[in-house]
Amino acid sequence: MRPTREKKLLNSLRCPVCNGYKEPGFTTFTADLGENLVVIRNVPATICNQCGEEWVDNKIAQQVETVVEEARAKKHQIEVLSF
Ligand SMILES: [Zn+2]
Secondary structure: OOOOHHHOOOOOOEOOOOOOEEEEEEEEEEEEOOOOEEEEEEEEEEEEOOOOOEEOOHHHHHHHHHHHHHHHHHOOOEEEEEO
């Protein structure tokens, strides 16, 4: 599962959606795995200050995937983690 793949673009300071400015910040990542829901807070991201579109670095996305896989293995219905 690679839900953040389309959010990997970090090559511009301007938002391609609304032309606003991208700013560093944090986002909350949610993965609905069917049997369980994994929520990861404080994921570093670049966020548009105008429309709120988010981009996550590839390296961060890979770490998020690892955390999601570990949470999935625990089989809790809801897992809320801090990145
Ligand atoms: Zn925008």
